[in-house]
Amino acid sequence: xxxxxxxIAQIAPLAESCPPRLYGGTERIVSHxxxxxxxQGHEVTLFASGDTRTSAELVRCSDIALRxxxxxxxxVPYHVAMxxxxxxxxxxxxxxxxxxxxxxxxxxxxxxxRTVTTLHGRLDLPDLKPFYAAFADIPLVSISDDQRxxxxxxxxxxxxxxxxxxxxxPFNDRPKGGYLAFLGRISPEKRPDLAIAIxxxxxxxxxxxxxxxxxxxxxxxxxxxxxxxxxxNVTYLGEIGDAEKxxxxxxxxALLFPIDWPEPFGLVxxxxxxxxxxxxxxxxxxVPEVIEHGVSGFIVDDVDQAVAAVGRLxxxxxxxxxxxxxxxxxxxxxxxxxxxxxxTLPGVKARSPLLYVAGGETGLQVVA
Numbered sequence: 001x002x003x004x005x006x007x008i009a010q011i012a013p014l015a016e017s018c019p020p021r022l023y024g025g026t027e028r029i030v031s032h033x034x035x036x037x038x039x040q041g042h043e044v045t046l047f048a049s050g051d052t053r054t055s056a057e058l059v060r061c062s063d064i065a066l067r068x069x070x071x072x073x074x075x076v077p078y079h080v081a082m083x084x085x086x087x088x089x090x091x092x093x094x095x096x097x098x099x100x101x102x103x104x105x106x107x108x109x110x111x112x113x114r115t116v117t118t119l120h121g122r123l124d125l126p127d128l129k130p131f132y133a134a135f136a137d138i139p140l141v142s143i144s145d146d147q148r149x150x151x152x153x154x155x156x157x158x159x160x161x162x163x164x165x166x167x168x169x170p171f172n173d174r175p176k177g178g179y180l181a182f183l184g185r186i187s188p189e190k191r192p193d194l195a196i197a198i199x200x201x202x203x204x205x206x207x208x209x210x211x212x213x214x215x216x217x218x219x220x221x222x223x224x225x226x227x228x229x230x231x232x233n234v235t236y237l238g239e240i241g242d243a244e245k246x247x248x249x250x251x252x253x254a255l256l257f258p259i260d261w262p263e264p265f266g267l268v269x270x271x272x273x274x275x276x277x278x279x280x281x282x283x284x285x286x287v288p289e290v291i292e293h294g295v296s297g298f299i300v301d302d303v304d305q306a307v308a309a310v311g312r313l314x315x316x317x318x319x320x321x322x323x324x325x326x327x328x329x330x331x332x333x334x335x336x337x338x339x340x341x342x343x344t345l346p347g348v349k350a351r352s353p354l355l356y357v358a359g360g361e362t363g364l365q366v367v368a
Contacts, residue, residue: 005042006342009096010034010056011086011104012048014078017065019053022211022241025267026120029162029334030099036165036335045093047082059085079103094351095342102128105135114347116141116157116338124150124262139345141338144286147264158341161289162265163334164325169246169274171322177251179205180310181277183240183268186212186220189261191282196227196234197303198256198280202310203233206256209248211239250275254297254313257281258306266290269297273325276318280309296324 010033016024018031030046031054037044038055046052050060051068061082066072083104090096090111098104098117108115118141123132132154139157142148148156180202182195192208199206208228212220228234240248249255255272263285270290272279279297281287293299297316298309342348 005040006094006339006348007043007092008037008045008342009086009089009093010037010044010046010048011082011096011098011100012046012052013100014049014062014082015065015067015075016049017051017053018046018048019242020065021068022239025265026099028267029120032163032165032168032331033335033338036331037339040335040339042339045089047086059089061085076103083107095345095348097338097342102131105131105138108138111347112138114345114351115139116341116345118143118160119147120264122262122264123147141341143265144289146262146286146289149262157344158337160334160337160341161329162267162270163329163331164270164274165331166274166326168242169249169271171274171276171318172250173276173318175251175253175277175318177205177207177253179207179252181249181252181255181272182206182208182210183245183249183255183271184210185216186210186224187216188219189259191258191260192224193227194258194260194282194303194306195256196224196231198258198306198310199234200231201303201307204253204310206231206234207237207248207252208234209237209240209244245271246275249277252277254310255279256306257287258303259284259287261285263287270325270329273297273321273329276322278313278316278318278321280306282306290329292324296321 010030012018012030013026016027018027020027034044034046034054034056044056046054046056047059047061049062049065051064052058062078066075087107096115116139129152133152136154139155142159145159180199182192184190186192228236249272255277257279259282265286269279273296279291281291283299283301291297291299300306300309
């Protein structure tokens with residue numbers, strides 16, 4: 001039996017386009033999810049920046065991605081204006097899926113039971129607890145089970161791990177680089193200093209492809225840049241986009257993920273896995289949910305263990321890394337998980353009972 005398509009709104013952050021030109025994990029996932037939902041036959045409307053590329057109906061809520069617009073100083077007014085448009089059009093949709101943290105909560109009270117909000121960020125900040133306690137009825141989705149740990153009692157309706165298109169990053173069984181890779185942001189919680197320390201002790205080249213946010217410029221100039229300058233086998237490449245990512249990750253001997261914070265998911269881990277590149281990651285946050293120790297990489301507790309793991313990379317079969325990606329982290333699986341959640345929402349059931357058409361039959365079966 002085939003489920004009838006749904007009318008779905010996806011509400012993305014405006015900081016980056018969907019997909020982003022460079023860095024931007026949340027917007028990248030929103031883009032992949034939107035395109036897969038369209039491919040599966042759903043009627044999808046995407047609220048996003050004007051430079052977004054999508055096969056869904058696009059509601060342009062800013063001229064370009066806000067991070068790329070030098071005239072923009074404050075992102076909040078743009079998001080509030082977007083939410084006014086979402087609210088005005090809300091009756092068009094069976095379900096509304098938000099990816100913008102917390103701004104929309106007071107505005108969706110009347111139709112919250114046909115919304116889901118995926119929380120993409122860290123939830124251990126003390127100011128968040130009273131907020132989520134005040135909105136304990138809003139349906140929430142976590143991107144890992146570990147992400148939920150700091151939260152007060154709330155209305156969790158599911159955990160959905162991120163997924164990527166199978167053909168986005170090609171499998172590379174014969175990497176040519178012989179280097180370790182660090183990809184993401186230069187920030188204290190991402191610990192590029194530990195990546196440099198690991199490379200220094202192993203003697204392997206380390207290539208760092210990472211953005212530097214304004215808030216982290218002092219950290220870069222005072223701590224990381226001097227380390228890069230003092231370590232001959234370390235190269236800083238700057239921020240890269242999707243076009244360079246396949247070659248950068250695919251030719252690496254391993255991705256270093258030496259985080260020191262409760263990482264909610266870590267998209268770069270499954271990007272590396274898609275290329276067949278094993279991941280050496282610190283045991284923090286979602287890492288044990290994503291990496292299968294000894295299969296898709298190694299989970300370590302300190303620099304000594306990370307250095308030892310580099311020496312054991314020959315035990316990892318890149319085909320097994322790719323197989324782990326295809327088994328667990330495809331966009332098809334992610335979209336199917338979300339649609340299953342959408343169909344269980346009380347407001348969706350009340351508004352549009354789930355109708356299924358049995359193949360070859362003329363009747364309709366109503367499924368509660």
